[in-house]
Amino acid sequence: MTTDVAIIGSGPNGLLLACELALAGVRPVVLERLRGGAEMPKANGLVGRVVQALDYRGLYERLSGADRPPTPMPGFQFGALPLALSALEDNPMYVLPIPQRRLEELLEQRANELGVEIRRGHELRTLRQTADQVVAEVDGPDGRYELAARFLVGADGGRSTVRKQCGIDFPGITDRGFVSRNGQVVIDPPFAVAGTGELEVPGHGRLRPGTFTRTEHGMFAFGMFQPGLYRVSAIEWAPTPLEDSTSMPLEELREAVGRVLGADLPMREPDEPAAMRRATGTNSRQAEHYRQGRVFLVGDAAHVHSGIGGPGLNLGMQDVLNLGWKLAATINGWAPEGLLGTYESERHPAGARVIMHTRAQLALTSPGPNITAVRELFGELLTDTGNIRRIAELMSGADVRYGDGSGHPMTGRWMPDLPLSTETGPTRVAELLRGGRPLLLTATGGTMKAWTDRVDVIVTADAPAETVLIRPDGYVAWAGADGDGLEDALRTWFGAPA
Ligand SMILES: Cc1cc2nc3c(=O)[nH]c(=O)nc-3n(C[C@H](O)[C@H](O)[C@H](O)COP(=O)(O)OP(=O)(O)OC[C@H]3O[C@@H](n4cnc5c(N)ncnc54)[C@H](O)[C@@H]3O)c2cc1C
Structure with missing residues (x-):
């Protein structure tokens, strides 16, 4: 079979x-x-x-x-x-x-x-x-x-x-110029700030979980996933590659964190697996x-x-x-x-x-x-709202636009999760896409019944265009007025009618 x-x-x-x-x-x-x-x-x-x-x-x-x-x-x-x-x-x-x-x-x-x-x-x-x-x-x-x-x-x-x-x-690059060490550890007060997940590190003040701290010696990052249990990571730029290992002693992690932060951060073994790991470099390949x-x-x-x-x-x-x-x-x-x-x-x-x-x-x-110096310049640039937006869109993937950029400005873009009034009551875009089927939002009632075996049709006046055709992955296949090419768009994305 x-x-x-x-x-x-x-x-x-x-x-x-x-x-x-x-x-x-x-x-x-x-x-x-x-x-x-x-x-x-x-x-x-x-x-x-x-x-x-x-x-x-x-x-x-x-x-x-x-x-x-x-x-x-x-x-x-x-x-x-x-x-x-x-x-x-x-x-x-x-x-x-x-x-x-x-x-x-x-x-x-x-x-x-x-x-x-x-x-x-x-x-x-x-x-x-x-x-x-x-x-x-x-x-x-x-x-x-x-x-x-x-x-x-x-x-x-x-x-x-x-x-x-x-x-x-x-193809791509393998960058073997740094070594990262990470593991799960217990950190006690006064270094662990009770109830916040933060760490108080001499010379650095309060560090928030999920943030990266860059120093002249490397980078430190941590997160807290259960009360008292921290996932800690130290990255150091090392010209000589070390062996990768999944059984690194905790003391090695503590020493690396100490070198990066220039301060001792006491840590001890948790009851759970410490999951210690040393890895050299990173790959960027596609x-x-x-x-x-x-x-x-x-x-x-x-x-x-x-x-x-x-x-x-x-x-x-x-x-x-x-x-x-x-x-x-x-x-x-x-x-x-x-x-x-x-x-x-x-x-x-x-x-x-x-x-x-x-x-x-x-x-x-x-x-x-x-x-x-580059960081200082970037830091200045990142006080500008336009630049913050640009970086946020890059990191989140919100700048993705599929297709050739032609047509309605929504075409190829992510369909925002708008609240919608429909014949059956209020809803939102996210709820209408849960079945993983293509979705047609239409203010006019639509005449595209031939595709309803595969496309859900919802009548609403709240969409940003008279008609919005949405792919199951949440991206807009086509938007515009009903007579302006909707049938072509349905054929292009969702095939010939049944
Ligand atoms: C330490 C670390 C921290 C990370 N943190 C983040 C984070 O915070 N956020 C984030 O978005 N990403 C993070 N990532 C990246 C994220 O973990 C990966 O992008 C993700 O695991 C990729 O998922 P995948 O399903 O493509 O592959 P994998 O998770 O690698 O799964 C592949 C699966 O295929 C199986 N397999 C392999 N070969 C075969 C075979 N021949 N036959 C059958 N089965 C096979 C493997 O056993 C494995 O189960 C992190 C990665 C690491 C290493």
């Missing part, structure tokens, strides 16, 4: 893709080489547009535990410089704090509810493609077997076997192509970069939301020609911009008097 889609990897991106496909009635199979969850803690949260995008799927409440829509952050950092976001009228920086392990648990729970088959302990070894299918050779608990699928998606992380098997180049025939790459398999500012999941999960509905439309038989090709043309540029701004931020945090 041929599976619709084989997804390799059950990280956040593989699991979200499985949910997207299942929501659209497609049956994916997820193959994950690990039997349990990943051992090392990774992300601490999601930053940027993805937070709203998950709200548009009804996942924000589940992931955040909040019972109201997300609200933007009053402040953030760019290259360890403050970004005063409260100055912005339409602040695009949303944050959802959640440990990656919990994120994966909750996405897996959702995938299970949607009936997704997840095979743990199954590792992809090789793959080959024919004209109409992809055949994966898999090592499972009962030995080697073959799985045939119409499409295969590599969500298998930065060292992606899928990418290598397809021979897709991964797959030359995100697609080869019936095989696609998403998330870290498609791009890796410095983690500064936490951009990884914002980028990867939006790859998934972009690809998911297009792949489902193809399998469900209504995708117009060329739709699948827009995945790479839309998401490759978004990935390139993240690589650009994370490298810029890394440069801004490096040591030396010239960088200190």
Whole structure:
């Protein structure tokens, strides 16, 4: 039997893709080489547009535990410089704090509810493609077997076997000029400020969790995820690369923090795993192509970069939301020609911009008097609201505009979560997109009944244009007056009528 889609990897991106496909009635199979969850803690949260995008799927409440829509952050950092976001009228920086392990648990729970088959302990070894299918050779608990699928998606992380098997180049740079050390530790008062998550560090005053502190010797960052338990990170620029290790002694972390801050920060082993890690350098690389025939790459398999500012999941999960509905439309038989090709043309540029701004931020945090001068200049520039907006839009991904920039100013842009009055009562855009279906907001009542098998039509006078056609990933496919090309737009994005 041929599976619709084989997804390799059950990280956040593989699991979200499985949910997207299942929501659209497609049956994916997820193959994950690990039997349990990943051992090392990774992300601490999601930053940027993805937070709203998950709200548009009804996942924000589940992931955040909040019972109201997300609200933007009053402040953030760019290259360890403050970004005063409260100055912005339409602040695009949303944050959802959640440990990656919990994120994966909750996405897996959702995938299970949607009936997704997840095979743990199954590792992809090789793959080959024919004209109409992809055949994966898999090592499972009962030995080697073959799985045939119409499409295969590599969500298998930065060292992606899928990418290598397809021979897709991964150009970029490996920067081995610094060493980072991090781990989970207990910090006691008076260094830990009771009830706030802040740290009081001699010579630096009060440091807020989630912020980066750059000194002439490196960079210090920390967060608090349970009362008293801190995740601490120290980055030092070291000309000689050290060996990567996942069993570093706590004393090594403490000494590194001391060198960076120029002050001792006492810390001790927690009851939980300390998850100590030393890593040298970082990679900034992007797959030359995100697609080869019936095989696609998403998330870290498609791009890796410095983690500064936490951009990884914002980028990867939006790859998934972009690809998911297009792949489902193809399998469900209504995708117009060329739709699948827009995945790479839309998401490759978004990935390139993240690589650009994370490298810029890394440069801004490096040591030396010239960088200190550049920081002073940047600091001045970041008192200007226009510049704050520009950086916030870059970091959140709010500057993404798909397509060639023609047509109505909303076309290709993110559809804001507007409150809407409809025939059935008040609602908001996010609630109307929860089913993952295309959405047509129309003030006129619309005449496009031929597409209602796949497009939801909502009559409202509150949309910013007479008619707004919205893709399942939350981006505007087309906007304008009813007679001005709506039918063409429906055909372009959602295929010929049934
Ligand atoms: C220390 C650290 C902190 C981070 N902090 C943040 C943060 O705060 N915010 C943020 O947005 N991002 C953060 N990131 C980045 C984020 O963790 C990644 O972007 C994210 O994990 C990418 O998800 P993914 O699903 O693409 O890949 P992964 O999470 O790497 O998942 C890939 C999965 O594929 C499986 N796999 C691999 N090969 C095979 C195979 N051949 N067969 C079957 N299965 C396979 C792996 O076992 C794994 O489960 C951080 C990363 C690190 C390392």
